[in-house]
Amino acid sequence: MATRKKSLLKVIILGDSSVGKTSLMNQYVNKRFSNQYKATIGADFCTKEVVVNDRVVTMQIWDTAGQERFQSLGVAFYRGADCCVLVYDVTAPNSFKNLDSWRDEFLIQASPRDPEHFPFVVLGNKVDLDNRQVSTRRAQQWCQSKNDIPYYETSAKEGINVEMAFQTIAKNALEQEAEAELINDFPDQLRLNSENNRPSNADNCQC
Amino acid sequence: MSSWRESITNLPTAVAQFVNESTSTASSYLNLSHSSSTVSEESAPQHTDYKALPIPASLVKEQWRLIFTSDANSQDLQAAIAHCRDLVLLSDECSEERRWLVRHLVDLRYSLQELEEAQAVANTDVVVLNAIKSVVGHHFVPHHPNTRNRLQAAAKRYYCDHCAGIIWRVVQAAYICSDCSYLVHQKCIDSVQRVCAHVLASDRQYPIADICPEIGLAAQRYKCAECSTLLNFKNSWIEPRLCDYRGLYYCPSCHWNDSFIVPARIVHNWDFTPRKVSRTGLQEIQLFLDKPLIRLEEENPKLFVFLEKLCTVKKLRQNLVHMRHYLAACKDAAEQKLVDQQLGRRRHLAQSNEFYSIGDLVQVESGVLAEFLQGVFKVFGSHIRSCEMCLAKAYICEICSNNEVIFPFDDGCIKCDQCNSIYHRVCFTRKNMICPKCVRIQERRLQLQRDLSKQSKKGEDENAEDSDSALEPVDTT
Numbered sequence: 001m002a003t004r005k006k007s008l009l010k011v012i013i014l015g016d017s018s019v020g021k022t023s024l025m026n027q028y029v030n031k032r033f034s035n036q037y038k039a040t041i042g043a044d045f046c047t048k049e050v051v052v053n054d055r056v057v058t059m060q061i062w063d064t065a066g067q068e069r070f071q072s073l074g075v076a077f078y079r080g081a082d083c084c085v086l087v088y089d090v091t092a093p094n095s096f097k098n099l100d101s102w103r104d105e106f107l108i109q110a111s112p113r114d115p116e117h118f119p120f121v122v123l124g125n126k127v128d129l130d131n132r133q134v135s136t137r138r139a140q141q142w143c144q145s146k147n148d149i150p151y152y153e154t155s156a157k158e159g160i161n162v163e164m165a166f167q168t169i170a171k172n173a174l175e176q177e178a179e180a181e182l183i184n185d186f187p188d189q190l191r192l193n194s195e196n197n198r199p200s201n202a203d204n205c206q207c
Numbered sequence: 208m209s210s211w212r213e214s215i216t217n218l219p220t221a222v223a224q225f226v227n228e229s230t231s232t233a234s235s236y237l238n239l240s241h242s243s244s245t246v247s248e249e250s251a252p253q254h255t256d257y258k259a260l261p262i263p264a265s266l267v268k269e270q271w272r273l274i275f276t277s278d279a280n281s282q283d284l285q286a287a288i289a290h291c292r293d294l295v296l297l298s299d300e301c302s303e304e305r306r307w308l309v310r311h312l313v314d315l316r317y318s319l320q321e322l323e324e325a326q327a328v329a330n331t332d333v334v335v336l337n338a339i340k341s342v343v344g345h346h347f348v349p350h351h352p353n354t355r356n357r358l359q360a361a362a363k364r365y366y367c368d369h370c371a372g373i374i375w376r377v378v379q380a381a382y383i384c385s386d387c388s389y390l391v392h393q394k395c396i397d398s399v400q401r402v403c404a405h406v407l408a409s410d411r412q413y414p415i416a417d418i419c420p421e422i423g424l425a426a427q428r429y430k431c432a433e434c435s436t437l438l439n440f441k442n443s444w445i446e447p448r449l450c451d452y453r454g455l456y457y458c459p460s461c462h463w464n465d466s467f468i469v470p471a472r473i474v475h476n477w478d479f480t481p482r483k484v485s486r487t488g489l490q491e492i493q494l495f496l497d498k499p500l501i502r503l504e505e506e507n508p509k510l511f512v513f514l515e516k517l518c519t520v521k522k523l524r525q526n527l528v529h530m531r532h533y534l535a536a537c538k539d540a541a542e543q544k545l546v547d548q549q550l551g552r553r554r555h556l557a558q559s560n561e562f563y564s565i566g567d568l569v570q571v572e573s574g575v576l577a578e579f580l581q582g583v584f585k586v587f588g589s590h591i592r593s594c595e596m597c598l599a600k601a602y603i604c605e606i607c608s609n610n611e612v613i614f615p616f617d618d619g620c621i622k623c624d625q626c627n628s629i630y631h632r633v634c635f636t637r638k639n640m641i642c643p644k645c646v647r648i649q650e651r652r653l654q655l656q657r658d659l660s661k662q663s664k665k666g667e668d669e670n671a672e673d674s675d676s677a678l679e680p681v682d683t684t
Contacts, residue, residue, distance in 0.1 A: 041535070041536050042536030042600055043536075043599065043600060044596075072532050072627055073532060073533065073536060073600035074600050074601045074602030074603070074612075074613075074614075074629065075600070075602070075603075076598065076599055076600065076601040076602060076603050076612045077599035077600070078603075079603065079610065097655070100651070101647075101648075101651055104647065105644075105647075108605055108647075109603065109605060111605075111608050
């Protein structure tokens with residue numbers, strides 16, 4: 001592999017509130033788990049260096065707010081994402097049903113070049129708990145129907161499957177990036193701090 | 208020699224200090240000698256003179272345990288405090304009894320504190336000047352005007368709020384209420400009748416909303432609303448003076464013809480002309496001045512139609528509220544204490560755009576507030592547009608899907624009230640003001656309902672199968 005310009009992978013974690021998005025990220029990045037629940041406000045990210053396909057890349061993992069009342073801010077950071085992780089709680093059927101809408105909203109807001117083949121990964125979290133409600137088969141069926149999304153069952157508490165899931169996430173994100181580079185050598189990222197982003201008036205709207 | 212001369216020049220102040228101290232020491236010794244009796248004497252008239260709050264009828268039978276005779280000591284007081292506290296817990300919420308009891312409890316605790324302080328003085332023989340005296344809700348502390356500039360201090364005259372006479376600072380000790388700034392002679396302190404404006408204000412919770420609610424002199428029985436002096440037009444010493452805030456008539460010693468803005472006139476008529484108000488009215492308005500209590504748009508929506516200034520301020524405040532959401536979620540801004548540093552004690556300005564204080568309204572009229580908010584808007588805006596985390600939480604107009612980021616406080620943008628999405632105003636108008644996200648949410652809801660009805664039709668077969676399969680993975684993991 002030749003040297004590439006971009007070695008930053010942007011990963012977004014989505015899902016209903018209290019399914020364990022922050023815990024998964026913490027388990028993966030810091031190897032820590034806390035039983036206390038603290039709702040995420042807005043969004044935040046962590047970075048971690050990983051080796052994928054013999055390459056060192058920096059993974060930028062964005063943790064988001066699942067609670068609707070903390071979604072008062074925008075989601076411009078979806079743009080330029082390389083992979084999206086959809087998390088649900090295996091003990092909460094509703095969090096599984098909502099995966100559809102999380103996926104759709106993500107595709108609309110991020111508007112990737114090839115929405116059909118954008119890499120998603122689905123994680124069924126909290127498998128350490130006894131009162132399981134969503135079966136593996138049901139989850140796998142859903143993933144197959146959405147263009148064969150990789151599916152993992154994890155536990156952020158016990159650290160089950162977390163490392164493996166994120167390894168797949170990094171691999172898929174990197175592939176997505178490679179594909180993007182095939183199409184266009186110079187991927188146009190969202191430049192958040194350029195001046196032309198400032199809408200002085202509505203005429204800036206190019207549509 | 209020179210030191211001798213210095214001491215001579217310093218003599219007048221030394222004398223003044225001595226006289227001052229001796230009067231206050233004398234007074235505190237006076238207190239001391241009757242320490243137990245003064246307290247109880249004080250607390251006794253408190254209840255009879257508390258015109259605003261007589262003892263509720265239901266509590267009369269408890270009176271003997273709550274209100275003391277002249278032989279009250281600290282044990283009695285402690286017992287009364289305990290009993291009063293128990294009664295508070297037993298009384299109904301928001302009832303007259305509870306209000307009276309809570310206030311009485313506060314008074315009792317102050318009395319006990321006074322008594323203990325007096326005893327401490329007796330034990331140590333040291334005069335504690337900061338002892339607080341509580342009379343009809345006032346908390347009096349010794350008054351020491353800022354004497355850094357002696358000329359100014361000499362030029363400034365202080366008047367007693369009770370007898371309206373001058374307070375001769377050199378020879379007379381004075382007390383000031385730490386809550387409402389009621390200033391009083393040492394000699395007048397025990398005959399104070401006006402209930403502390405702070406107590407009234409906290410009872411009322413909201414400045415009087417009616418413009419000068421006058422009931423007429425006859426309804427007042429031609430008596431001063433505060434000290435019950437008979438009023439008479441023939442004699443200028445006891446002429447009735449109308450308080451524009453309270454709408455009541457007062458005697459000249461309770462109404463000094465002070466002019467001040469009146470909240471009700473501002474809210475209803477946007478009228479900032481100072482009106483004549485009584486001393487108690489003045490003290491009350493001043494206490495309300497900085498409190499964000501007025502929901503102006505609810506009280507008087509038409510003001511926003513007629514006053515462009517008010518609309519500008521409202522828009523600015525709305526924008527600041529949006530910005531505050533960003534700053535609250537941003538670590539950098541929290542570290543810099545951006546909100547605190549810009550707004551300080553006027554946080555309410557960026558917390559919602561509903562509540563105004565009287566001070567805010569005065570500043571709206573003078574244009575100071577709009578300028579101030581504009582400055583804050585600029586500082587907040589420059590942070591948000593230069594902070595990577597804040598920019599990441601911007602919006603993208605999904606109608607045109609342009610890469611340009613937009614914010615709720617941008618001029619050309621519009622927010623969907625239902626789902627909080629932000630669009631370009633032009634794009635949104637092109638879509639006939641129908642929010643695409645709301646449409647999707649609606650569709651999903653319908654889909655869910657359809658699925659549910661299907662499931663219920665299919666019956667129990669699937670349910671059984673579902674539960675079977677639900678058990679499987681538990682076995683495997």
